[in-house]
Amino acid sequence: RIEIRHQAHSREVFVAGAVMAAKWVVDQKKGAVYAMTDVLA
DSSP, X not given: OOOOOXXXXXXXXXXXXXXXXXHHHHTSOTTOOOOHHHHHO
């Protein structure tokens, strides 16, 4: 059996990622479809 666990001590990192993605998407072509890998590239 393989088990993978994740624990976050704060929501701050999730908020930072959401803000980064929101800033990124503002400059992208309207109507296009993107993946999270596009945001992180």
